[in-house]
Amino acid sequence: MGCPWAHRTNLVRSLKGLEQVVQLIVWDTSLVHEKKGWETIVNNESSEIIRMFYTEFDALIPEHLRESSKGDKAILPDHLRKDIDAMNEWVYDTINNGVYKTGFAQSQEAYEEHVYPVFESLDRLEEHLCQSGHGPYLFGDHITEADIRLYPTLIRFDVAYFTIFKCNLKMIRYEYPQLHDWLRRLYWDESEATNYGAFKKTVEFQAYKEGYSNATKAKIVPAGPKPEIMPL
Numbered sequence: 130m131g132c133p134w135a136h137r138t139n140l141v142r143s144l145k146g147l148e149q150v151v152q153l154i155v156w157d158t159s160l161v162h163e164k165k166g167w168e169t170i171v172n173n174e175s176s177e178i179i180r181m182f183y184t185e186f187d188a189l190i191p192e193h194l195r196e197s198s199k200g201d202k203a204i205l206p207d208h209l210r211k212d213i214d215a216m217n218e219w220v221y222d223t224i225n226n227g228v229y230k231t232g233f234a235q236s237q238e239a240y241e242e243h244v245y246p247v248f249e250s251l252d253r254l255e256e257h258l259c260q261s262g263h264g265p266y267l268f269g270d271h272i273t274e275a276d277i278r279l280y281p282t283l284i285r286f287d288v289a290y291f292t293i294f295k296c297n298l299k300m301i302r303y304e305y306p307q308l309h310d311w312l313r314r315l316y317w318d319e320s321e322a323t324n325y326g327a328f329k330k331t332v333e334f335q336a337y338k339e340g341y342s343n344a345t346k347a348k349i350v351p352a353g354p355k356p357e358i359m360p361l
Contacts, residue, residue: 130155130333131340133225133281134175140277141182141204143327146194150186176217179277180205194324202271209268213275216267220275223250225282232294232345240295248298251305254279258307265314272322276315280328283312284358289337292351302359309359317361334358 130136142151154168172178183204187195196203205213227247234240257263267275282290283301290296302309319326334357342350 130336133285136281136331137175137277138178138182139331140280140327141179143331144204144272144277144324145182145186146190146324147182147186150189151182176278179274193321204272204277205274209273212268213273216275217278219250220254220279223247224254225278228282228286228290228294228296231296232290232341244296244298247296251299251301251308255305255307258311264307265311267311272315276311280312280315283308284316284328284332285337285341287354288334288351288357289341292353293338293341293345293347300354302354313359313361316358 139153142148142153172181184196187197192198196205200206201208223246227243227250230243231240231247234243254267257267262269266272267279286296286301291300299305301312315323315328316332318328323329338350342348
């Protein structure tokens, strides 16, 4: 539950209504210690798995959830694919993975090399959302893969990356009003647009705090911030 890469796949599984089609096994550190961890791995690349989930099981789910029925409002519509792929590339390098490069830096120089690009890219996203046609979601009025790939990182940002990974130049809730609105809109939505709460129900804030504290060998799990996510 703590891993943002696994979160992507869990999120799309819920967004697509695949709960009764694709089995989910939730594991924790006790399974590793008892040597009952991973079964046979078919694919361990989340960016490939989520694209499989978009269409490969559509014959087994209701028609309104199938990509073929969504037209331009599909998760990865043809007319936006080039732009989404381009955004995915820099968001992955500087934000999704950038928080890890910052949090696990072994020197002051390495830390400073990676922390500033995280916030330069967050600034870029904030500006992107201010532009005409880019709201309320990253590419307009419906959820796309770009939103799905950014969400697991930003929902962890204030509660874990800011505190534990020292990505602490700014907080999403205070310095990024457009991103903050975008994040809360996804989290609190329980309408058909999110298949009745897929973004909220795949989040577990305490797992993030405990998981990253353990990963960095920190002895203290942060109590805040409170609330973990603000209301709309």
